[in-house]
Amino acid sequence: MKAKSRWVAGVVGMAMALSWAAGVFAPARAQAGTEPYKVGAVFAITGTASFLGEPEKKTAEMIAEEINAQGGINGHPLQLIIYDDESDATKSTLAVKKLIKTDQVPVIIGPTQSDASLAVAPIAEEAQVPLISCAASYKIVEPVSERRWVFKVAGSDKHVVGKMYDYMKAKGITKIGIMTASTGFGASGREELLRLAPEYGITVLADERYGPKDTDLTAQLTKMREAKVEAIVNWSVGPTQVLAVKAWRDLKMDNIPLYQSHGFGSRKNIELAGGAAEGVLLPLARVNVGPLLPDTQPQKKVIMAYTQAYEKKYNEPVSSFGGHAWDSLHLAVAALKAVGPDPAKIRDFLENTKGFVGQHGIFNFSPQDHNGLSKDDLEMVVVKNGDWALAPW
Numbered sequence: 001m002k003a004k005s006r007w008v009a010g011v012v013g014m015a016m017a018l019s020w021a022a023g024v025f026a027p028a029r030a031q032a033g034t035e036p037y038k039v040g041a042v043f044a045i046t047g048t049a050s051f052l053g054e055p056e057k058k059t060a061e062m063i064a065e066e067i068n069a070q071g072g073i074n075g076h077p078l079q080l081i082i083y084d085d086e087s088d089a090t091k092s093t094l095a096v097k098k099l100i101k102t103d104q105v106p107v108i109i110g111p112t113q114s115d116a117s118l119a120v121a122p123i124a125e126e127a128q129v130p131l132i133s134c135a136a137s138y139k140i141v142e143p144v145s146e147r148r149w150v151f152k153v154a155g156s157d158k159h160v161v162g163k164m165y166d167y168m169k170a171k172g173i174t175k176i177g178i179m180t181a182s183t184g185f186g187a188s189g190r191e192e193l194l195r196l197a198p199e200y201g202i203t204v205l206a207d208e209r210y211g212p213k214d215t216d217l218t219a220q221l222t223k224m225r226e227a228k229v230e231a232i233v234n235w236s237v238g239p240t241q242v243l244a245v246k247a248w249r250d251l252k253m254d255n256i257p258l259y260q261s262h263g264f265g266s267r268k269n270i271e272l273a274g275g276a277a278e279g280v281l282l283p284l285a286r287v288n289v290g291p292l293l294p295d296t297q298p299q300k301k302v303i304m305a306y307t308q309a310y311e312k313k314y315n316e317p318v319s320s321f322g323g324h325a326w327d328s329l330h331l332a333v334a335a336l337k338a339v340g341p342d343p344a345k346i347r348d349f350l351e352n353t354k355g356f357v358g359q360h361g362i363f364n365f366s367p368q369d370h371n372g373l374s375k376d377d378l379e380m381v382v383v384k385n386g387d388w389a390l391a392p393w
Helices: 002-028 050-069 089-101 114-127 157-170 184-196 218-226 239-250 267-273 286-292 300-314 320-339 343-351
Strands: 037-043 078-084 131-133 150-152 175-181 203-210 231-235 258-260 281-285 378-384 387-390
Touching: 037 050, 037 089, 037 320, 050 078, 050 300, 050 320, 078 089, 078 320, 089 114, 114 131, 114 150, 114 184, 131 320, 157 184, 157 281, 157 378, 175 184, 175 218, 184 203, 184 231, 203 218, 218 239, 231 239, 239 258, 239 267, 267 387, 281 286, 281 320, 286 300, 286 320, 286 378, 286 387, 300 320, 320 343
Parallel strands: 037 078, 131 150, 175 203, 175 231, 231 258, 258 281
Antiparallel strands: 281 378, 378 387
């Protein structure tokens, strides 16, 4: 009975989430006689990862409103159906199943987190409905032979690690310590940090792990100092990445550079660190630093258009995470515009998309690559005066 109650509660919660979609779709209903084109979305709007999922939801709604105000997709109104998985992988699977079986969407964007995306990928694969994840782990789309219907727009761990190691190499850093959360995101990052280190001439002297709900990282950082590392890499999302920054500063270890994963890519993390994040380094998508890019940078035009629209509408800065929704929804819309609401044709269109200029890079998908990005789509960024700045090489 308890399991049934939980299932009912989940379905009720998802039904309530439909109220968000209704507002997006309403302006386009006046176009009588035209069937809507549906796009399903699953974001972590509430729960521990809400700071990731909320800007995704806001961005997707903003884009849908813009598209419908301009007449929809080839005259078809865009019906965006959003569900909140509450930062829970189990609820993500329920939401994706509902989108496929009940809502009968031809394409899904999200989920927000790696754990959730890894959980739903087999469902999309079995149902043969294309899914464009907003999460980072390379395992979401690899091996491609087992992920033919799954794509993702966040830079992969290997790209982030490669960019980070390039920068360390340029600074003469060869001995590092790594700290990773025991989550899907943390485990995937740890694997790449260890795997790629020899290729870049880097030795990992300390390898510490911690739980996503830990409240004290002093012991892990102390071991880094004892190992005499030349730099520290922390790989997590949520409160622990801010906790790592504060502990690093409290222990007066700022003589050892602290690098964060791209999961730190929200100005809210800088605010939460309360000044302790000054000097923290990380590879980030260019969406975070649009005004700092030269006018000749190919992405700048779309980044600045998104930045200005989002900040005007919501009075808050853009982040990597809202950029994930921008890229995934625009890719879905491009597919619908080109081939209509046929899941198989959408899959084929996505797999053959080249030169798509997005917030996270210029995407070039292929049958061998369902991410379409490289480390060259990232910038090394440093926290300076409470904001992002381009890190000097």
